[in-house]
Amino acid sequence: MDHEAQHEQHFHDPANVTNPEHAEHHVVTPAVYAMVYATLISFTILTIFAANWDMGIFNPIVALAIASTKMVIVILFFMHVKYQSNLIKMTVGAGFFTFLVLITMTLSDYMSRAWGLL
Amino acid sequence: MDNTVAAASDAPLMPNETIVHEPGEHVFVPQHRHHFETEEQQREAGSFGMWLFLLTEIMFFGGLFFAYLLYRNWYYDAFVPASNQLSIPLGGANTAILITSGFFMALAVWASEVRRKGLLVLFLILTMLFGIAFIGIKGVEWHAEWKEGHVPGAGYDIADFVNPKAHGINNEKPLQPDMAQRTQLFFFLYFGMTGMHAVHMIIGLGVLIWLTLRARRGDFTAGYVAPIENFALYWHFVDIVWLFLFPLLYLINRHPLVH
Numbered sequence: 001m002d003h004e005a006q007h008e009q010h011f012h013d014p015a016n017v018t019n020p021e022h023a024e025h026h027v028v029t030p031a032v033y034a035m036v037y038a039t040l041i042s043f044t045i046l047t048i049f050a051a052n053w054d055m056g057i058f059n060p061i062v063a064l065a066i067a068s069t070k071m072v073i074v075i076l077f078f079m080h081v082k083y084q085s086n087l088i089k090m091t092v093g094a095g096f097f098t099f100l101v102l103i104t105m106t107l108s109d110y111m112s113r114a115w116g117l118l
Numbered sequence: 119m120d121n122t123v124a125a126a127s128d129a130p131l132m133p134n135e136t137i138v139h140e141p142g143e144h145v146f147v148p149q150h151r152h153h154f155e156t157e158e159q160q161r162e163a164g165s166f167g168m169w170l171f172l173l174t175e176i177m178f179f180g181g182l183f184f185a186y187l188l189y190r191n192w193y194y195d196a197f198v199p200a201s202n203q204l205s206i207p208l209g210g211a212n213t214a215i216l217i218t219s220g221f222f223m224a225l226a227v228w229a230s231e232v233r234r235k236g237l238l239v240l241f242l243i244l245t246m247l248f249g250i251a252f253i254g255i256k257g258v259e260w261h262a263e264w265k266e267g268h269v270p271g272a273g274y275d276i277a278d279f280v281n282p283k284a285h286g287i288n289n290e291k292p293l294q295p296d297m298a299q300r301t302q303l304f305f306f307l308y309f310g311m312t313g314m315h316a317v318h319m320i321i322g323l324g325v326l327i328w329l330t331l332r333a334r335r336g337d338f339t340a341g342y343v344a345p346i347e348n349f350a351l352y353w354h355f356v357d358i359v360w361l362f363l364f365p366l367l368y369l370i371n372r373h374p375l376v377h
Contacts, residue, residue: 025158025343027231028224037221044213044364048206051369063365070361078224078354080347088165095173099180103187110188 026083036077043070131232149342161344168348172355179359182311186366189303196300199279199290201370203268204308205259209368212255213360219248220357223350230346235339238346242330245353249323256316260309269309270302308367315363318356325349 047066055062076082081092147157154160190197226241267275279298282290293301329349332338338346 025161025231028228030225030228033221033224033228036224037217040217041214044210044217047365047369048210051365051372054373059371063369064362067362067365071358074220074354074358074361078220078357079351080227084165085162087162088169091166091169091173095169095176098173099176102177102180103184106184107187 026080028077028080028083032077036073039073040070147341149344161347164344164348165351168351172351175355179311179314182307182314183362183366186307186311189300189307190366190370193297193300193303196279196293196297197304198371199282199287199293200268200301200304200308201367202290202372203263203266203278203287204368205262206368206372208255208259209364212252213364215248215252215255216357216360219245219252220354222248223353227343227347227350230333230338230343233339233341235333235336238333238339239330242326242333246323246326246330249319249326253316253319253323256312260312263305268305270306274302274305276301311363311367315356315359318359322349322353322356325352 043066047063050062050066051059075092081089149160150157151160154163222241222244226238226245229238229241263269264272266278267273268278276293276295276298278285278287279290279293279301280295282288282292326349329338329345333346
């Protein structure tokens with residue numbers, strides 16, 4: 001069999017062609033985007049109100065909680081991760097997990113440096 | 119092939135319409151490269167690659183956020199009055215403008231998926247206009263900070279923080295000169311983080327011009343959505359960075375001297 005004919009035959013691995021793991025292309029409607037938009041604007045107003053209200057040590061915690069909620073909403077709907085395959089979901093999750101590990105380990109270093117010296 | 123976007127015709131799809139193919143029907147999708155088994159495998163590989171790039175971006179901005187976290191804890195007394203010099207109306211308006219820009223980008227992906235060329239071009243231009251408005255307001259803020267002497271290394275002036283009352287700032291405690299110097303760290307991080315964020319937006323605006331020109335040619339309204347979709351991932355990521363920058367830089371402690 002010459003090269004040309006071999007190419008024509010175009011062998012498929014059936015496991016790849018069936019690919020049950022690959023998500024279908026899900027079209028998110030403008031109505032969903034509009035709800036996400038309204039939610040994000042509301043949370044922006046909420047975070048400004050929360051900052052003006054003295055909650056002691058809870059101010060930065062509330063500010064970060066609101067920002068993280070907005071982030072998750074953007075990732076799930078604007079960035080379509082809710083409708084993606086498990087591979088993409090795992091990739092996104094692994095990225096944020098790695099980031100948190102790095103933050104935790106670096107902070108533990110800074111926090112423990114002066115231990116035993118004071 | 120259970121691909122709802124690929125189709126042989128160029129006709130616009132109705133919002134809820136999907137294209138159904140007979141089993142075994144040969145569907146030729148122009149964007150499908152031969153080294154992918156199916157078009158959806160190609161699309162997933164593209165999204166996967168884009169996400170890997172965005173994860174490197176998380177690590178890049180993560181370093182800046184970590185520096186902020188550490189210095190905020192060390193020099194909190196300097197970070198509070200420095201942060202209070204920023205304008206909440208301008209920062210808040212910019213947050214809303216950026217969310218609006220992201221909303222139009224999301225709608226652009228939809229327009230590409232349902233093959234409305236006019237709408238796609240319109241949404242891309244709206245995304246761009248709101249992006250430019252964001253940069254413009256940021257420029258106004260930077261200019262004001264330059265005039266106040268709040269740019270580290272360029273005539274930085276600690277007077278506002280050592281003697282706030284003499285400079286018309288009535289709700290801040292005066293700082294000792296050594297702590298007042300630490301306000302430079304806040305503004306260094308402020309310019310570094312908002313500056314890197316703005317660089318990302320300017321790169322995005324450049325890509326948007328190119329995508330809009332191609333969209334006008336009809337490249338993305340015949341089933342080939344991937345470039346619009348992957349650019350949207352980038353644009354939304356840049357949004358997310360700002361969603362954290364706004365509360366962390368502008369809203370550290372907005373109720374000083376109340377208690």
